[in-house]
Amino acid sequence: xxxxxxxxxxxxxxxxxxxxxxxxxxxxxxxxxxxxxxxxxxxxxxxxxxxxxxxxxxxxxxxxxxxxxxxxxxxxxxxxxxxxxxxxxxxxxxxxxxxxxxxxxxxxxxxxxxxxxxxxxxxxxxxxxxxxxxxxxxxxxxxxxxxxxxxxxxxxxxxxxxxxxxxxxxxxxxxxxxxxxxxxxxx
Numbered sequence: 636x637x638x639x640x641x642x643x644x645x646x647x648x649x650x651x652x653x654x655x656x657x658x659x660x661x662x663x664x665x666x667x668x669x670x671x672x673x674x675x676x677x678x679x680x681x682x683x684x685x686x687x688x689x690x691x692x693x694x695x696x697x698x699x700x701x702x703x704x705x706x707x708x709x710x711x712x713x714x715x716x717x718x719x720x721x722x723x724x725x726x727x728x729x730x731x732x733x734x735x736x737x738x739x740x741x742x743x744x745x746x747x748x749x750x751x752x753x754x755x756x757x758x759x760x761x762x763x764x765x766x767x768x769x770x771x772x773x774x775x776x777x778x779x780x781x782x783x784x785x786x787x788x789x790x791x792x793x794x795x796x797x798x799x800x801x802x803x804x805x806x807x808x809x810x811x812x813x814x815x816x817x818x819x820x821x822x
Contacts, residue, residue, distance in 0.1 A: 647685055649675045654696035659737035663693065663748045694755050697745040701759065704732075704742060705766055712769040718777045719816055721770070722789070726812040729797055733808075739801050746794075766790060789815060 637645075653674035657666040668689050672679040686692035708725050715721030732739050749756040771786035779785050792815050800806050 643685075646675075646677060646681060650677060650682055650685060650692070651696045651699055654692055655700045655741055656737065658693060658697060658744050659741040663744050668692075690752075694752065694758075697741065697748070697755070698758050698762070700738070700741055701745055701762055704738065705762055709766060709769055712766075712773055715773050718773050718779065721773050722812070722816050725793070726809060726816075729793065730800075730808045732797070733800060733804070736801065739797060743798060743801070763790065 650671060654671050657670060657674060660666075668682050669679050671689075671692070672682045675682070682692065686695070707728055711724040711728065712721050715724070745755070745759065749759045767783070767786045767790050770790060771782040774782035774785055793812070796806075796808060796811050796815070799811075800808050
């Protein structure tokens with residue numbers, strides 16, 4: 636038998652998942668809490684019980700999804716035996732997102748909104764910084780000159796490639812990423 640706390644966690648997870656789906660489908664502000672509730676299969680009162688505002692809910696849903704996306708990328712970096720191997724794994728993982736275009740749309744909606752929302756910007760900046768720091772550590776182990784700057788350039792370039800992949804399904808992401816991988820080669 637489930638406890639009240641477990642049911643609450645399950646309900647929150649359903650609401651967060653429904654919210655993330657709506658962000659991807661309709662954009663950051665293209666839906667209401669009524670639509671969130673309907674998609675999650677709960678009442679609007681339940682949504683209001685768990686979150687004080689729609690902004691708070693949408694921010695949490697987006698950050699949770701971003702954290703979930705970055706986790707396997709971070710794992711690839713943590714278990715990397717080489718910078719090139721880590722980046723190849725990251726590109727392969729990112730290429731698999733093509734099977735989930737809604738996930739890519741959610742991530743870019745989140746990045747766009749971060750330009751307008753200081754709380755979201757700070758939280759997202761921390762997640763991205765952690766990723767760049769992990770990447771820089773791998774690059775530094777390989778002797779890459781100015782590993783932190785190289786990691787920042789690689790991360791930003793990868794974001795750009797993923798954005799291009801959203802609008803151009805003919806883009807060979809792996810081939811384009813090969814040029815980026817040269818940045819990870821030690822001098």
